Amino acid sequence: MDCSYGDCTMILHEAIFKLNPTIVTIVGDIAYDKDNNEVQYDLDAAKAELDRFNAEQETAKQTAEAKLAKLGLTVEDLKALLG
Amino acid sequence: MTQANNVAIESSQINSSGVLQVAGGGTGLSTVGTSGYFLQSNGSTLQYTAVAGVSPGGSNTYVQYNNSGAFGGSANFVFNGTQVGILNSSPSYSLQVGSATADTRSVFWPNSAYAIGVGNGASGFAGWIGGSGTADNMVFSSSGGSERMRIDSSGNLGIGTSSPNQRVDALGYVQARGTTSSYFGYILYDTTNSRIHGTIQYVPGSTPAMQIGTNVAGTGIGFYTGNSGTQIQIDSSGNLQLYGGSILNNSGRAMLKQTGGTLQVVSAYSTTTVSTTNTYSGAVSTTITATITPSNTSSKILIQASVECYGNNATGANLAIFRNGTNLTAGGQNFLTRSYPLNSQLAINVPVLYIDSPASTSAQTYTIYLWSTASGASATTGQDNTQQWIVLTEIAQ
DSSP states (O other): OOOTTSOOOOOHHHHHHHHOTTOOEEETTEEEOTTSOEEOOOHHHHHHHHHHHHHHHHHHHHHHHHHHHHTTOOHHHHHHHHO | OOOTTOOOOOGGGSOTTOOOOOTTSOOOOSOOOSTTEEEEEOSSSEEEEEOOSOSOOSSTTBOOEEETTEEEOBTTEEEOSSOEEESOSSOSSSEEESOTTSOOOOOOOOSSSEEEEEEOSSSSEEEEEEEOGGGOOEEEEETTTEEEEEEOTTSOEEESOSSOOSSEEESSOOOOOOOSSSOEEEEEEETTTTEEEEEEEEEOSSSOEEEEEEOSTTOOEEEEOTTSOEEEEEOTTOOEEEOSSSOOOSSSSEEOOOTTOEEEEEEEEEOOOEEEOOOGGGOEEEEEEEEEOOSSTTOEEEEEEEEEEEOOTTTOEEEEEEETTEEOSGGGOOSBOOOHHHHTTOOEEEEEEEEEOOOOSSOEEEEEEEEESSTTSOEEEOTTOOOEEEEEEEEOO
16 A cells, blocks of 8 residues: 555555455455465454554544644645645 | 732832832822831731830930940930030039049040140130150140140149259249238248248238248258358348358357458456456456457457556556466566556556457457556455446457
8 A cells, every 4th residue: 555645545455465464366355365265354354454544544634634734734735835 | 919908019119229119100108007117028018017126225315325236325324415424324514524422534545645625715726635645744735735834754843844853843933922911922841840941921911021931940041142152141040141252150140241340249347346466477357358259260359448447555556458368468468557546546447458369260258367566565456346347349351
């Protein structure tokens, strides 16, 4: 996941990859390892990780926007600055 | 002379012409006697003698014939004054042979070509029915004797020809006459299977139609020209094929083999989200796939697809078109590599276009494959379960 361009949202598959290092491919809801064997995983845990990450990112975003506001700046000002 | 009421004439007085001369210049007999009698000599005198053996034979209307020196008559040959009956004692027509219950075939044995002639109602001759010498043909004529129809010794019927070489052989048009409400035409009957194999028919009514068809499952209709084989084929599934120097198979509804023309189109879509952290060696199917069976080895296949891609970790996704599991791009390279929007984690719909030449008429499966540009980073298609499609178009060459 790369948040360098600003919009940093994790998708469910990324959360599954993060929690299950042996999984290399996911087709729909079915996951496979490097040998193409099906791998069982905890879907609820993955969803919780997704929610946690996105909430964390939202908090960080709000914090950043608050800091900008104290400086008299907006997100649009930053975009104009960074191009 | 003679006693009273009798006449005696010497035989020398009867002349050679048989005229009875009466002596003394008389003018003849004043009384000739009772009906049914005749004058007969008994060796010395002439006497009235009862007539014997002159009564007609058989019943009324029986035609008389010589029956061992006597008149004979039979119910097998009658004439009632206007009608003749042969083997029929009560004819209903001018000439009637036989009855409805008896085998009364007649034999005409003329030494000329025809046996039964029919007048034209005036002074001429309408036609005849007869044989044709030793060929054992039956010939039917009209117009005063011109042959019109023949059944030869093989049973072939010729109309307008004296040498039929098929079961029915007609010189000129053959017309099937119908009505305004009933089908009419020709039936092709399969005797082996006791079924109508096909028809050439006209269907009247409010939506009239000329139809050429087959009633047998699995049977198509072919149109031929010269000796070049099938030119147009409608197979048993209703697929139409036009042949233009090469043979097309039947995988399309209408297969017009015209260079650049579309022969068939196959499409499919997928809404499955697929992610992988594999690099090229572990490329995975996006489940965006479709199969087409080219009708000709020279055909081109145009692959069009729209894939929703999602890249990650500043690397992104790679896409490629695989045919039957093999990357179409030379050297096994990616068809589409990462692009700027992928790096920004924005899902985009990526158009995929490619022209392939499979050179085969076997089924070809085209699939969009996905892999990550960096090991450990994930690449995704169909992130939002949106519809991603693939269209395969066969183009004639």
